[in-house]
Structure formats: C-alpha cells, structure tokens
Amino acid sequence: MTTSYGKYGGQFVPEILMPALAELEEGYQRYKDDPEFLKELDFYLKDFAGRETPLYFAKNLSKKYGTRIYLKREDLVHGGAHKLNNTIGQGLLAKYMGKTRIVAETGAGQHGTATAMIGANLGFDTVVYMGAKDVERQLMNVYRMKLMGTVVHAVESGSKTLKDAINEALRDWVTNVENTHYLIGSVVGPHPYPMIVRDFQSVIGNEVKEQIMEKEGRYPDSIVACTGGGSNAMGIFYPFVEEKDVKLFAVEAGGSGMATTEHAALHSASLSVGEEGVLHGARTRILQDKYGQILESHSISAGLDYSGVGPELAYLADIGRLTPCHANDDEALEAFHELSRMEGIIPALESSHALAYVMKAAQSGELGNLVVINLSGRGDKDLETVINLEKGGKL
Amino acid sequence: MNIPDKFSELRARDESALIAYVCAGDPTQDATEGIVQALIRGGADIVELGLPFSDPVADGPTIQAASGRALSAGMNPDRYFELVKSLDVDVPLVCMTYYNLIFKRGIEKFVLDCIDSGISGIIVPDLPVEESEELAECCTRNDVDLIFLIAPTTSVDRIDMILEHGSGFMYLVSRVGVTGARSDVAESTSKLLSRVKTDIPKAVGFGISTGKQAKEVVEDGADGVIVGSAFVDIIASGKDVNARLEALAKELKDGILLAK
Numbered sequence: 001m002t003t004s005y006g007k008y009g010g011q012f013v014p015e016i017l018m019p020a021l022a023e024l025e026e027g028y029q030r031y032k033d034d035p036e037f038l039k040e041l042d043f044y045l046k047d048f049a050g051r052e053t054p055l056y057f058a059k060n061l062s063k064k065y066g067t068r069i070y071l072k073r074e075d076l077v078h079g080g081a082h083k084l085n086n087t088i089g090q091g092l093l094a095k096y097m098g099k100t101r102i103v104a105e106t107g108a109g110q111h112g113t114a115t116a117m118i119g120a121n122l123g124f125d126t127v128v129y130m131g132a133k134d135v136e137r138q139l140m141n142v143y144r145m146k147l148m149g150t151v152v153h154a155v156e157s158g159s160k161t162l163k164d165a166i167n168e169a170l171r172d173w174v175t176n177v178e179n180t181h182y183l184i185g186s187v188v189g190p191h192p193y194p195m196i197v198r199d200f201q202s203v204i205g206n207e208v209k210e211q212i213m214e215k216e217g218r219y220p221d222s223i224v225a226c227t228g229g230g231s232n233a234m235g236i237f238y239p240f241v242e243e244k245d246v247k248l249f250a251v252e253a254g255g256s257g258m259a260t261t262e263h264a265a266l267h268s269a270s271l272s273v274g275e276e277g278v279l280h281g282a283r284t285r286i287l288q289d290k291y292g293q294i295l296e297s298h299s300i301s302a303g304l305d306y307s308g309v310g311p312e313l314a315y316l317a318d319i320g321r322l323t324p325c326h327a328n329d330d331e332a333l334e335a336f337h338e339l340s341r342m343e344g345i346i347p348a349l350e351s352s353h354a355l356a357y358v359m360k361a362a363q364s365g366e367l368g369n370l371v372v373i374n375l376s377g378r379g380d381k382d383l384e385t386v387i388n389l390e391k392g393g394k395l
Numbered sequence: 396m397n398i399p400d401k402f403s404e405l406r407a408r409d410e411s412a413l414i415a416y417v418c419a420g421d422p423t424q425d426a427t428e429g430i431v432q433a434l435i436r437g438g439a440d441i442v443e444l445g446l447p448f449s450d451p452v453a454d455g456p457t458i459q460a461a462s463g464r465a466l467s468a469g470m471n472p473d474r475y476f477e478l479v480k481s482l483d484v485d486v487p488l489v490c491m492t493y494y495n496l497i498f499k500r501g502i503e504k505f506v507l508d509c510i511d512s513g514i515s516g517i518i519v520p521d522l523p524v525e526e527s528e529e530l531a532e533c534c535t536r537n538d539v540d541l542i543f544l545i546a547p548t549t550s551v552d553r554i555d556m557i558l559e560h561g562s563g564f565m566y567l568v569s570r571v572g573v574t575g576a577r578s579d580v581a582e583s584t585s586k587l588l589s590r591v592k593t594d595i596p597k598a599v600g601f602g603i604s605t606g607k608q609a610k611e612v613v614e615d616g617a618d619g620v621i622v623g624s625a626f627v628d629i630i631a632s633g634k635d636v637n638a639r640l641e642a643l644a645k646e647l648k649d650g651i652l653l654a655k
C-alpha cells in the first residue's frame with residue numbers, strides 16, 4: 001500500500017487512529033467501484049447537488065483579457081461551493097461503512113455547511129468544529145449548519161481558526177473513533193484522505209474534459225484554481241495531470257504581503273513559499289518558524305486561510321507539473337468586483353484569487369489562448385466581509 | 396541513568412515505576428528545575444519533559460494549555476536542550492514532543508542534542524511505527540530509546556510490529572481519547588495489559604490521577620504508571636505548586652507500592 005506522493009503524504013497520526021485509517025482505506029477500496037454505491041453517488045451528485053455544473057464561456061472577460069476564458073461553475077452546486085462533491089462521497093462511504101456520527105472541521109463554514117447538508121440528509125449525528133474567530137466572522141454559515149441539525153463547536157484553542165478546528169476534530173475522532181467518521185474537507189490530512197477527497201472532487205475535471213471537447217474540440221492551454229488545502233484544485237487538475245500540454249496553476253492567497261512576523265505569516269502561500277514539514281498527519285509544505293512551530297496564516301478569504309496544503313500538490317509542484325502562484329487580498333477583491341460587474345456572477349473570495357491571477361497573467365501570454373478557471377464557489381457568503389472592508393473595517 | 400537500568404533496578408525490588416510528565420518551561424523556564432526536583436522527591440522514577448508544539452493534536456485541554464503557557468514564556472528547542480542539560484537529576488529523562496519539531500531540527504541533530512543534554516528516551520505521539528524508520532534507526536545507532544504507544548484499538552498484528560521496534564518501555568494508552576485526568580480507570584486497561592506480551596516494561600498512561608488508580612493499574616500488571624495532566628493541573632493552579640506536586644507524586648508512588 002503506498003501512502004505517499006513522492007516524499008510527501010504519509011500517516012503521521014496517534015496510534016489510536018492507525019486502525020481507523022486502515023478501515024477507511026479498506027472501506028474505500030471495497031465501495032469505490034461497487035455498482036450500488038456508484039448508483040447512489042450518482043443520484044446524489046445529480047439530484048441533490050445539481051450536477052453537472054456548466055462550463056460557461058465568459059465572453060466579456062475573454063474580450064477584455066484577449067484570451068478565451070471559461071468558468072467551471074462550481075458556484076452553482078447546492079450550498080454554493082464545490083465542497084458538497086466531497087461530503088456526498090464521504091457521507092455515503094461512512095454510511096456504507098456503518099458509521100453513525102460524522103465530525104468535520106470548517107474554516108469559512110463552507111465545508112461545515114456541506115457536511116451539515118449530507119449529515120441531515122443521511123441521518124448522521126453531525127458535529128462541526130470551527131475556530132471561535134471564524135464563528136464570529138461567519139455567523140450566517142453557523143446558522144445554516146444549526147438549521148440543518150448540526151452541532152457547531154467554537155474552538156477556543158490556539159489561533160482559533162481552521163488549523164485549530166482540524167486539531168479539535170482530530171481529537172474528537174481519537175475519542176469517538178468506533179462510531180465516528182472524520183469527514184475532512186480538503187485533500188489534506190493522513191493517507192487515505194488526500195486520495196479520497198481528490199477522487200470525489202475529480203468529478204469537476206472529468207466534466208470539464210468532456211465539456212471543453214464539445215465546445216472547443218480540444219483541451220485548454222491552462223487550468224487555474226485557487227488553493228487553500230487544494231481540493232477544488234486537485235479536483236479539476238487531476239484528470240488532466242497526464243495531459244502534459246495543459247498547464248496547471250495553483251493560486252494561493254498572497255494575503256497582505258509575502259512576509260512573516262514571529263508567529264504569523266501575512267499570507268497563506270504554503271505551496272509557494274512554505275517549507276517541508278509535518279502537519280495534520282501529512283508530510284507536505286507548511287508555514288512554520290525556524291523551530292518547526294506552525295505559523296498562523298492570513299487571507300481575506302477564510303477558505304484559503306490555512307498553514308498547510310495537500311501533499312499531492314506539493315509533489316506535483318516539486319516535479320514541475322503544476323505552477324504555484326499567488327494573488328493578494330487587494331487583487332482578489334478587485335477580481336471579485338470585476339466578475340460581478342462584467343459577467344453578472346458574484347464569485348467567492350476564494351475563487352476570486354484564481355480570477356485575479358488570470359487577470360494579472362493573461363497579458364504575458366503564459367496562460368495561452370484557452371483558459372479554464374475553477375469558479376469554486378459563489379460570493380453571497382462573503383458580502384458581509386466585503387461590506388465591512390468597504391466601510392473601512394479590518395479583516 | 397538510562398531507562399533499562401532504571402527498570403532493572405526497580406524489578407530487583409519488585410517495584411513498578413512512577414513516570415511523571417510535565418511540560419518544560421511551564422509556566423516559566425526557571426520553574427522547571429524546582430518542579431522536576433519536587434516530582435523526584437515525591438517518588439518519580441522517570442521524568443518526561445514535554446517540548447511544547449504549537450499544534451498538539453494528541454493532547455487534551457490541560458496539556459494544550461501547558462504547551463501554550465510554555466511557548467508564550469519563550470520555550471523553544473534550543474532553550475529546551477539548555478534547560479534539560481542544566482537539570483541536576485539522576486533519574487532517566489524522556490523527551491515527549493511532536494514530529495515536526497524533530498523533523499525541522501534534523502533527526503540526527505535532534506537525537507545528538509538529546510544525548511548531549513542527558514535525555515535517554517523519546518516519545519512522539521504523532522509518529523506511528525510506519526513513519527518512524529529514520530528516527531528509529533538514528534536512535535538505535537545512538538542508544539536512545541524510542542518509545543511507542545499502543546492503544547486499545549491496536550490490533551494483535553500491529554502490537555507485534557510495534558514491539559519489534561520499541562525499546563525502553565511500551566506506552567500503553569489506557570483508553571481511546573486524548574490526554575487528561577479522569578476519575579476512573581478504563582476497563583480496557585487490564586485487557587490491553589494482557590494483550591501485550593513482552594519482556595519490555597509496560598507503562599500505562601492517559602487519565603491516571605490518583606494513588607488508587609495507580610494501584611489498580613499495577614495490580615493489572617503494569618510495570619509503570621504514567622501521570623501527566625494531574626501534575627500539570629497543579630502547575631496551572633499556581634498555588635503551592637512544588638509542595639503539592641511532591642505530595643501527589645508520593646500518593647501515586649505509595650499506591651504503586653501498595654499493589655500486590
């Protein structure tokens with residue numbers, strides 16, 4: 001059994017969890033090609049999530065930037081982001097494996113909401129851990145989760161954000177491992193999570209393959225996706241990894257600058273400037289100080305605000321298959337406005353980073369003539385943040 | 396003194412070990428010497444000194460808070476090794492920390508720093524056997540014990556694999572969950588003790604806080620009792636700390652000695 005991607009990945013977890021990871025891997029291998037499981041997965045993706053999502057030709061953007069730009073409309077998935085693709089897959093897997101309880105972490109509340117949806121639908125006891133700071137910043141999503149019967153715990157430890165929510169979800173899992181599935185929200189964590197989440201999110205890239213062939217008769221020159229943990233990026237990249245002519249761009253949050261203070265980075269660009277280390281069960285690139293203490297990260301978008309990144313992205317970056325890059329808070333905010341104004345689509349602040357990178361890079365020609373952007377989510381959840389910023393508030 | 400010698404000494408007296416955990420530098424670096432001495436006066440046979448990590452996933456609220464206090468007071472790996480080196484003790488010292496701090500320092504350097512500062516064993520709660528090859532090899536080469544955990548969820552096959560790699564003592568986790576004091580001893584403890592068949596000493600930890608619990612665990616067959624959060628709670632209270640640490644260590648050791 002290979003648990004790694006080159007030197008990255010692995011299973012750096014307490015002994016208590018090792019049997020649970022083996023059980024999960026076994027369950028996944030058993031059901032991933034099981035006709036009944038696949039039929040149910042297909043049903044949920046179609047009738048519950050609303051797939052397939054359109055591949056939309058953004059004619060106004062294309063004209064302005066002088067290249068053909070398509071948007072993969074994950075913002076139209078039920079819940080408003082790609083996150084549900086993964087929670088449907090893992091939720092069903094947990095059900096087939098006989099679990100009765102699911103726990104999850106959430107940053108912005110998008111993954112928590114997507115977990116709450118499938119949790120309610122499949123009848124799980126559902127518990128979501130969310131940093132106390134994020135609970136404050138994302139009251140709407142907290143309420144959405146509660147409406148669907150999920151118990152939301154505000155995490156008061158550490159920096160009170162996503163990384164601390166993951167710590168707390170792991171502690172819950174360690175304590176309740178017998179009946180509980182940890183439904184992790186991105187391609188991070190110990191093996192087999194990066195693989196499972198990637199596979200469930202690959203529906204994005206698989207659809208793009210067919211759609212772009214139908215519309216353009218060829219594969220795109222570049223695919224651009226924002227990258228926090230990396231699930232929407234791996235989801236759209238993975239089916240194209242072997243298509244060597246398609247360039248892959250992973251856009252991280254440049255935050256308010258590519259620098260660090262003693263305990264915190266001003267950005268979340270672990271793939272671009274992080275160093276090798278071990279966080280949340282995996283060896284990957286992380287933001288850390290010279291001793292290996294984890295640095296807090298920063299981004300205007302809560303969903304990208306994370307000190308680590310999926311191990312497979314670190315591997316693909318090392319071998320030169322994907323290009324890590326970044327867009328900062330201001331650029332993302334500008335892109336947020338521009339897409340709203342020009343195309344009538346309000347993007348999530350996370351996805352706005354991918355848009356911002358295309359707006360920056362299109363002129364240089366590095367993206368080629370045919371670009372697909374993963375529009376990972378819609379911006380309704382971010383309106384309060386943006387309104388506050390425009391009133392002169394702080395992030 | 397190293398860990399195997401300590402256990403031989405205790406075995407000769409038909410006695411089980413009290414292994415005390417505290418977080419180095421909690422609440423300050425200056426406090427640690429007095430704390431360690433109090434634990435030893437009370438009867439601690441081995442002292443585990445936590446090297447605090449920013450994201451201690453295997454720890455409950457008590458030790459998380461201790462790590463936070465120590466980090467805020469400026470603890471870091473350089474200072475940790477200086478501090479440990481300055482301690483005037485003749486019991487075995489064990490370093491307990493998370494893998495990223497070892498990885499970042501460089502495995503070889505970390506192990507050499509342990510030796511140089513007088514540490515004879517290392518416990519890494521987020522490093523299962525499967526990921527331990529490099530560190531284990533380095534520890535073996537340098538005669539440092541790498542201590543592995545065995546949990547109630549660990550299968551027979553895994554137990555065999557862990558026993559093959561572990562040395563010093565086996566750290567049996569008495570219950571599923573994170574560290575933290577509890578009022579009872581889990582039923583799973585005696586089952587786990589009987590499932591792990593080895594000549595390597597078996598020490599039980601996670602949740603033990605009283606002399607009565609310590610006695611029960613030893614009666615179930617433990618060669619050592621590991622207590623952490625109960626000591627850390629005293630440190631956190633800030634009241635009469637060293638006297639109370641000594642008294643609790645004495646209560647625990649008395650419980651251990653009463654066991655038959």
Ligand SMILES: Cc1ncc(COP(=O)(O)O)c(C=O)c1O
Binds near residue numbers: 226229230303351
């Ligand atoms: C809309 C949206 N895009 C992207 C992300 C980042 O996650 P990932 O990098 O796993 O796709 C999030 C996370 O909450 C999100 O809500």
